[in-house]
Amino acid sequence: MSWETVIGLETHAQLSTASKIFSGASTAFGAAPNSQACAVDIALPGVLPVLNRGAVERAIRFGLAVGATINRRSVFARKNYFYPDLPKGYQISQFEIPVVQGGTLTIATGEGEKTVRLTRAHLEEDAGKSLHEDFHGMTGIDLNRAGTPLLEIVSEPDMRSAAEAVAYAKTLHALVKWIGICDGNMQEGSFRCDANVSVRRVGDTRLGTRCEIKNLNSFRFLEQAIEFEVRRQIDLIEDGGKVVQETRLYDPDRHETRSMRSKEDAQDYRYFPDPDLPPLAIDDAWVNRVRAELPELPEAMKVRFEARYALPAYDARTLTASRELAAYFEATAAAFPGAAKLAANWVLGEVSAALNKVERDIADAPVSATQLAGLLRRIQDGTISGKMAKDVFDAMWAGEATGNDAADAIIAARGLTQISDEGELARIVDEVLAANPAIVAEWKAGKERALHSLVGKAMQATKGKANPAQVNAILKKRLGA
Amino acid sequence: MITAPITLLSAALRERRLSSVELTQGLLDRIARLDPGLNAFITVDRERALADAKAADAAIAAGRAGPLTGIPVAHKDILATAGMRTTCGSRMLATYTSPFDAHVVEALARAGTVLVGKTNMDEFAMGSSSETSHFGPVKNPWNPECVPGGSSGGSAAAVAARLVPGATGTDTGGSIRQPAALSGVCGLKPTYGVCSRYGLVAFASSLDQAGPFAQTAHDVALLLNAMAGHDPRDSTSLDRPGEDYARLLGEARGVKPLAGLTIGLPREYFGGGIDADVGQALDSALAEFRALGATTVEVELPNAGLSVPVYYVIAPAEASSNLSRFDGVRYGHRAATYGDLTDMYRKSRAEGFGAEVRRRILVGTYVLSHGYYDAYYLKAQQVRHLIAEDFRRAYRTCDVIMGPTAPTAAFRIGAKTDDPVQMYLNDIYTVAANLAGAPALSIPCGFDRNGMPIGLQIQGNYFAEARMLDVAHRYQQATDWHRRVPAVAA
Numbered sequence: 009m010s011w012e013t014v015i016g017l018e019t020h021a022q023l024s025t026a027s028k029i030f031s032g033a034s035t036a037f038g039a040a041p042n043s044q045a046c047a048v049d050i051a052l053p054g055v056l057p058v059l060n061r062g063a064v065e066r067a068i069r070f071g072l073a074v075g076a077t078i079n080r081r082s083v084f085a086r087k088n089y090f091y092p093d094l095p096k097g098y099q100i101s102q103f104e105i106p107v108v109q110g111g112t113l114t115i116a117t118g119e120g121e122k123t124v125r126l127t128r129a130h131l132e133e134d135a136g137k138s139l140h141e142d143f144h145g146m147t148g149i150d151l152n153r154a155g156t157p158l159l160e161i162v163s164e165p166d167m168r169s170a171a172e173a174v175a176y177a178k179t180l181h182a183l184v185k186w187i188g189i190c191d192g193n194m195q196e197g198s199f200r201c202d203a204n205v206s207v208r209r210v211g212d213t214r215l216g217t218r219c220e221i222k223n224l225n226s227f228r229f230l231e232q233a234i235e236f237e238v239r240r241q242i243d244l245i246e247d248g249g250k251v252v253q254e255t256r257l258y259d260p261d262r263h264e265t266r267s268m269r270s271k272e273d274a275q276d277y278r279y280f281p282d283p284d285l286p287p288l289a290i291d292d293a294w295v296n297r298v299r300a301e302l303p304e305l306p307e308a309m310k311v312r313f314e315a316r317y318a319l320p321a322y323d324a325r326t327l328t329a330s331r332e333l334a335a336y337f338e339a340t341a342a343a344f345p346g347a348a349k350l351a352a353n354w355v356l357g358e359v360s361a362a363l364n365k366v367e368r369d370i371a372d373a374p375v376s377a378t379q380l381a382g383l384l385r386r387i388q389d390g391t392i393s394g395k396m397a398k399d400v401f402d403a404m405w406a407g408e409a410t411g412n413d414a415a416d417a418i419i420a421a422r423g424l425t426q427i428s429d430e431g432e433l434a435r436i437v438d439e440v441l442a443a444n445p446a447i448v449a450e451w452k453a454g455k456e457r458a459l460h461s462l463v464g465k466a467m468q469a470t471k472g473k474a475n476p477a478q479v480n481a482i483l484k485k486r487l488g489a
Numbered sequence: 490m491i492t493a494p495i496t497l498l499s500a501a502l503r504e505r506r507l508s509s510v511e512l513t514q515g516l517l518d519r520i521a522r523l524d525p526g527l528n529a530f531i532t533v534d535r536e537r538a539l540a541d542a543k544a545a546d547a548a549i550a551a552g553r554a555g556p557l558t559g560i561p562v563a564h565k566d567i568l569a570t571a572g573m574r575t576t577c578g579s580r581m582l583a584t585y586t587s588p589f590d591a592h593v594v595e596a597l598a599r600a601g602t603v604l605v606g607k608t609n610m611d612e613f614a615m616g617s618s619s620e621t622s623h624f625g626p627v628k629n630p631w632n633p634e635c636v637p638g639g640s641s642g643g644s645a646a647a648v649a650a651r652l653v654p655g656a657t658g659t660d661t662g663g664s665i666r667q668p669a670a671l672s673g674v675c676g677l678k679p680t681y682g683v684c685s686r687y688g689l690v691a692f693a694s695s696l697d698q699a700g701p702f703a704q705t706a707h708d709v710a711l712l713l714n715a716m717a718g719h720d721p722r723d724s725t726s727l728d729r730p731g732e733d734y735a736r737l738l739g740e741a742r743g744v745k746p747l748a749g750l751t752i753g754l755p756r757e758y759f760g761g762g763i764d765a766d767v768g769q770a771l772d773s774a775l776a777e778f779r780a781l782g783a784t785t786v787e788v789e790l791p792n793a794g795l796s797v798p799v800y801y802v803i804a805p806a807e808a809s810s811n812l813s814r815f816d817g818v819r820y821g822h823r824a825a826t827y828g829d830l831t832d833m834y835r836k837s838r839a840e841g842f843g844a845e846v847r848r849r850i851l852v853g854t855y856v857l858s859h860g861y862y863d864a865y866y867l868k869a870q871q872v873r874h875l876i877a878e879d880f881r882r883a884y885r886t887c888d889v890i891m892g893p894t895a896p897t898a899a900f901r902i903g904a905k906t907d908d909p910v911q912m913y914l915n916d917i918y919t920v921a922a923n924l925a926g927a928p929a930l931s932i933p934c935g936f937d938r939n940g941m942p943i944g945l946q947i948q949g950n951y952f953a954e955a956r957m958l959d960v961a962h963r964y965q966q967a968t969d970w971h972r973r974v975p976a977v978a979a
Contacts, residue, residue, distance in 0.1 A: 095814060
């Protein structure tokens with residue numbers, strides 16, 4: 009019996025505003041507990057929420073980026089429940105009418121591209137934190153995070169595997185960073201996912217009973233949690249059991265999900281429109297202004313890269329994984345036009361590998377796009393071989409030379425210029441032929457590999473500076489091949 | 490002199506016939522003498538008041554005096570005051586001091602008023618009698634065995650007993666107007682959004698509105714001038730040009746100053762249910778208005794009868810959520826002993842809140858619950874729109890609407906405490922203005938057979954405050970009900 013997995017994700021993206029969604033307190037991460045909680049955040053008697061338009065603007069930006077409808081009128085509601093880190097006893101969120109409705113996200117899967125539908129995205133405030141350690145059996149409350157603006161992005165149940173869910177989460181993560189609405193810092197909780205997971209028999213059109221796995225703050229945990237949960241549900245059903253709708257928590261140490269609360273324990277949140285906040289009105293002028301300021305989006309940029317730079321789809325998609333990477337590539341291609349594929353290879357190859365090794369972002373790369381272009385130019389014009397270029401790149405990376413002509417400076421300083429002079433190369437080839445009669449004999453006996461040995465000898469003789477293609481050609485001519 | 494209205498005190502202060510320190514000291518002495526019998530105040534701060542008064546005298550001497558400079562006022566104890574506790578009449582906040590001033594507190598301070606203290610009230614403004622306060626019931630200055638009305642009963646009683654010339658209140662369903670009526674003073678609930686709610690501890694956010702109490706309509710206008718105005722800290726505060734609410738009062742208009750005014754008399758208000766004395770006082774008042782040149786016309790408010798049930802769904806619903814913040818975690822009362830977290834919530838809230846507050850939280854929680862929301866809260870909101878529509882239609886044929894503020898004069902303390910529905914019916918004429926967000930004013934218009942004051946309610950269309958105050962002022966120029974003082978205060 010084969011099973012189909014059905015996954016929908018709810019993602020909380022912390023919006024990158026300087027102040028909170030309903031107060032003027034700072035949203036900066038890492039301050040001393042309760043030092044960034046003002047009267048509004050603490051919910052002192054008599055305080056009132058005032059909506060941060062920057063948060064709304066970011067929600068609009070997101071809606072436009074995913075082709076969603078921006079509701080011209082949306083409503084903030086109160087979600088009522090008691091918890092010590094929820095100061096008002098209710099969370100202000102959007103319930104019946106969210107600011108963003110619909111939209112789609114295109115993700116790359118093993119079977120090609122796939123479109124995931126979005127249900128909605130709504131604005132809400134975060135709660136504070138309960139600290140259960142270090143208080144001698146008591147619980148500490150830190151309200152710095154209370155009132156931090158969140159955009160909750162809800163997908164349709166369109167994913168069919170943990171890998172697809174991760175691809176969706178990664179694409180969404182890249183997009184919110186791309187459009188500058190969220191710093192995407194998962195360690196600090198700026199981007200976290202809840203996964204709704206169910207299974208059904210292949211061919212079944214009805215959805216199975218789902219479980220919601222809460223607060224997955226890394227792509228790895230997301231994947232592991234879903235995989236465990238899918239296995240658990242299938243085993244349960246195959247053993248004659250039934251999946252119970254519930255909220256579960258993933259324990260990354262034990263690689264399992266655990267029940268947190270069942271549907272029966274679910275609270276009645278008594279949602280009702282918040283009378284302290286008039287409905288959020290967004291006019292066309294605002295939407296148009298945000299649209300005009302929107303950067304070129306990754307999907308559009310990918311298509312443009314394929315057309316303009318004649319890049320394969322894979323390269324174009326990988327280069328548009330982040331705005332910074334794409335900008336680096338474009339700057340390289342612009343500084344040395346006509347070698348876009350070479351530039352793409354280097355950016356995705358040497359540059360990315362070097363960055364990964366030191367866990368740095370492209371924005372902090374020690375080799376600038378102009379410097380890289382200078383190196384590529386010397387490869388293209390035959391001054392250095394690809395192999396030599398890697399050494400030069402490493403030297404540039406290590407800061408052996410600075411300035412836009414760093415590659416040339418290193419080539420000159422190290423005497424790396426490739427020997428391309430036809431006469432000199434011919435003389436070297438002749439010396440190699442004279443010194444290695446045995447290999448020449450092998451060649452004449454029909455051993456193809458002998459030619460490679462002779463090229464190698466010539467390279468050795470020149471300490472790798474000979475242009476290998478030219479050596480090859482001269483050798484063949486001399487041997488009458 | 491010190492018991493005179495603000496207009497006269499203001500003139501005396503500016504002409505240096507009286508200093509604010511003398512005035513404040515005199516009133517503090519009155520409070521010390523009379524308030525033990527009235528319980529109108531929860532907090533009196535003599536030192537602060539005298540310091541304020543000294544500063545006011547300096548401002549007057551420097552020629553920087555406005556019409557309210559040096560005038561002592563009291564704030565209902567639901568309005569946050571930095572450095573003076575804000576209890577909401579509740580055990581929950583009995584020792585709570587706010588780090589900031591409410592907008593109207595700040596505005597009146599900026600206008601130069603002297604803060605004398607905080608007035609007693611029904612707990613969290615839930616009540617029509619000022620009996621539910623953790624600090625004991627307020628007594629009506631006209632008869633200490635009667636209630637002063639509520640929930641702003643302390644402010645009404647303080648002005649009635651001439652302990653302060655002006656005071657603030659808040660009005661969610663009649664909590665300024667009904668105590669004004671029962672205590673024989675003037676009280677105005679402005680259009681929703683005219684006075685910022687910042688620092689007003691929320692009872693029902695969509696209905697709450699602060700407003701002034703004073704002896705005369707003219708004084709009310711002066712206080713409102715200071716209290717009104719846009720405040721970006723309240724998203725429901727209206728951003729509109731400022732206006733002088735006293736601007737019409739000085740116009741010379743001869744013997745028929747209200748010529749051209751059409752007074753709407755809702756059929757629904759003049760049916761049965763009104764106390765005979767109240768009815769008679771009203772008839773006399775209307776005769777006076779006609780004598781002043783006004784004409785009367787019958788209007789219909791067909792959904793008026795639904796006001797009380799609608800109000801007692803919406804107000805508790807919002808209250809149940811607004812009062813959730815009083816959980817004993819960050820401030821306010823926390824039970825001395827408890828087991829787990831839930832137990833802490835239960836005990837702290839059960840101990841911190843009185844019976845009426847608990848009742849409304851229960852009702853509000855119920856009407857918002859899954860499966861009941863549509864039948865109660867949503868339906869109530871729909872009817873609320875119909876009630877507002879009734880007023881809009883009525884104001885096509887009249888300028889103001891008049892009627893009783895309350896069905897009876899003040900009742901005896903304890904008479905209705907066991908019957909919440911009887912208590913709620915006190916609001917029958919007042920809640921509609923809150924539901925519609927429209928302004929309404931109560932002024933004294935007579936006394937019942939027991940010598941207890943009767944209030945006339947003047948309602949107006951949105952932003953008609955200046956016109957309503959003009960109408961009241963012309964009436965007060967021709968009558969002296971507002972000058973009557975209870976024996977205890979004479």
